Amino acid sequence: MLSIRSVSKSFPGPRARTLLRDISLALEPGEFVAVVGESGIGKSTLLNLIAGLESPDSGAIELCGEKLGALGDDEATLLRRRHIGFVFQAFHLLPYLSVEKNVALPLVLNGVASAAIGPRVREMLGAVNLGDRATSLPAELSGGEMQRVAIARALVHRPSLVLADEPTGNLDPEAAAQVLALLRERIKADRAAGILVTHSRSAARTADRILVLSERGLSPAPAA
Amino acid sequence: MLSSAGVRASLALAPLAANKGRVAVSVFAIALGVALGYAVQLINQSAAAEFAQALRVLAGDADVVVHGPRAGIPEALYPRIAALPEVAVASPVIEVQARLPGQREALKLLGVDVFRAARLQPDIARAEGGEPLDFLREDRLFLSRAAAAWLGLTAGDELALAAGEGRLALRVAGILSASALRERVAVMDIAAVQSALRTGPVVTRIELRLREGADPAALSAALERVLPPGVFAEDPGQSVERNARLTRAYRVNLAVLALVALFTGALFVFSTQMLSVARRRVEIALLRALGVARGGILRQLLAEAALIGALGAAGGMALGHLAAAAFLQRYGADLGAGTFAGLPVTPHVDPVAVLVFALLGVAAAVGGAYAAARTAVRAQPARALRAGDEHEALRSLEAAWPGAACLAAGALLAFVPAIDGLPIAGYLSITLLLIGTLALMPRLARVAFALAPQRRAASWRLALEQLRFAPGRTGMSLAAIVASVSLMASMAIMVASFRHSLQDWLDTMLPAQLYVRGGEGAFLADEALRSQWTVPGVARIEFLRSEQILLDVAHPPVTLLARDLDAARIDRSLALVGESRLPAPGAPPPAWVSEAMVDLYGMRAGDVVALALRGRVAAFTVAGVWRDYARQHGAVVIERREYARLTGEERAGNASIWLEPGADPDAVAAQVRSRMPAHAEVELVRTERIRELTLGIFDRTFAVTYALEAVAVLIGLFSLSASFAGLALARRCEFGMLRHVGMTRRQIGAMLALEGFAVSALGLAAGLGLGGVLAVVLVHVVNRQSFHWSMEIHTPWPTLAAFALVMLPLASFAAWAGARRAAGYDAVRAVKESW
Ligand SMILES: Nc1ncnc2c1ncn2[C@@H]1O[C@H](COP(=O)(O)OP(=O)(O)OP(=O)(O)O)[C@@H](O)[C@H]1O
């Protein structure tokens, strides 16, 4: 489903350094992993590489049978649109769209027939316990609620892979736990693969396995 | 080193530095608006000052001036006035427009009694070259500096003047000092002018200086007894005032146009400021959350805006000064209107005006910032820190009642009559209609975008949702473009209506095929002349005598036209407004008055009015009202027969010649010409030529306004582009997220283009609609009250359609181009800089 082979990445600049060195990773559908590591080590960069938003210096990334390196910007965008769902630390809901329209966005982008959109969005909102907030605007929601909307948006089009970068970074522990449980539940329910980037040990423990990103590469966390 | 002051300074300056582009655009917008307003003000003021100065110099130190019709007042009055006990000095002056052979423009020739004139205005006797005695020689004349430069003559040169049917050879005795007379003028002895140009025993005016301690009231009482009807005594200041009125309506109209341009610029600044503050709501909320007091934030935002305003105002003033200087250099003091030729003008800088325009620039910037900042600092910091709250700042714009109230007041003001001869209420009406429409734009946007059809494409949906969500923002970005488009459209409709009506008017007023134009009283219009000019091909000849009469010292002179005409079929020779009803038998003879006579003197059909003809009062019955585009200060048409009977004057200066069908106008003109004395200073013109000339002058007059409109539209486009750029910058992170969830760059581009297109279409539609309404006010209120003529509305559909077709893509492009850069911003970075 996702395979990363010997990927390296560095950013040019005055203080250029190699961030990611010889990273390899394989994920199967239904698998949910957490990536932890110190700040600035390159976790977000890794997700961006997987999403095709940045390209590696060397190595290859294959998503759903497509080699990312061979794709142009538009093709990578289409791949992302179809196969990836994003959850951001800062939620990133469109302020001018109601909750249900925010959730419907990936379906609209993927050209799903209008008749199919409504039921699917309702289903997702029900699944994240926001069935009664469909017509609210994001500004009227709490942080935890916004992130649940974001999870619904990330999964509504049944992506193969969900990338969540610090999804609980802006939430209190209670809301965070709720969001993480939901994220895991939805990923498992849809048999998607999921990568959760986090600083929090407890958050990481909701995943199937935990990987540590360090200067030496990606390695399984020592059992606590 | 990190100091408290350093952090404070960064807080104040960093936003400016971080938005260099936007700050530059704001400064530029203010500069443009201020430059326009200031330039036109400078032009107007310089022209008016020069004009008044010239007139004052002419009148010297006179306390009272006696004058009458342009044809002159009897010279016999002079000794009687000079003998009045209150009078210390009386100086007679004759003023004629002397034709120069081979020159189109005439030279103003002043005949003076130099010793008396010098007691009122000593400079007049001071000339370079020549000697005082030359003032008495009848073959010598003195030129003003401007006239000498114009003609390329110096002392000792020869100058020929056309005099009646002959030619007069004169020698330039000297050049008058520049302080004496600034305009193009020649001065010679009064008796020499009278005899050489055969004016008869008349003078144009008599200038009086009162004896020390004399009672002005006693003098006016004495003069009242001496002066015949149609001759008035007045304070020279009054005549300056009256003459300034000649160009006042034109100047005021131009000034208002410039103010509209300034207003558009102010709107531009206002909206960029408003958007920029709206975008900084989160930052403001953060500062508030950190404990900075409301007042402090407000002060900082306003100080920023004031700095931008001051920079823009300074630049605008410099730009405006240059533009005004160039304009005055090119067109002179009469602004191209042709009333006061050859007066050299430099911009007169008025410190008050400088201050006012500087303040206007700063006020526009500060006002825009204040409107937004007030709501921003009042907002709950906690809420404002939340995503997507910046539209809250513009929510207050969505109330409908202020706009509706402005529109209603604007509509009512259109019915208020002129104030002091100026359409003040009309302009206020236009202003309120404009502001009302702008205030209603958010409402309009809400309705329009709610009606827009839904499409499947994601870019379309998102564009529409975004527009529906923030109508206040749309209204703000549209303000300047709506204002400028409505200005453009209303002017286009007004000018088209004017031109169309003028063409119709020319058709009615110039029914003959050939016109003979001489000076006043150029030929004896009798049956002998008629049969002499009736060459083969001529069907009919009508004579016309035109003269200026003064009905009221408060108004410029009125033109009296004594014509051969068929009173029963008057509609064939005059552009009548309404019916013509001939007076009942026994009532005074008919007179047809122009619309200005109705507006200025309150004349109505059926009224019996008194006119002073050559010193004799005669009664006429107003038989009808006609439209006159040639004389905005009023004209009266009477039968020439009647005029000759009352005054004994049979001479005329103009004739119209009707041709037999099929006759060749040029051949006939040549024939008629051959029957005139060889040197006769008369012109034979074909009707088409007059039409051509008239329309040519018309088009030139409006060229200036086109330039102003173009600048206003340009500002509108800039404003649209800038506000879209600002919006897009604020939505950078949204675009980043959309890229993450799989929108292509092209889709985002399409979304922005659609937004630009929809907003532009709405702005254009609103601007054009409003323009139509403003045109009605311009035509029926502003023009009528300024120039006292009516016209029919004529909408130039093809021009407006072409304008819309050019503007729609242009405005869409401006909007899209403004937003494009922000949309291309790196998606990863955009998302990292979370909102
Ligand atoms: N476009 C870029 N150009 C140059 N350097 C970059 C760029 N993007 C990221 N970096 C650098 O790469 C490093 C890793 O960034 P990244 O955002 O991946 O870290 P992270 O592990 O997600 O950290 P955190 O846990 O704090 O979010 C940082 O030092 C950052 O400065």
Ligand SMILES: [Mg+2]
């Ligand atoms: Mg990160």
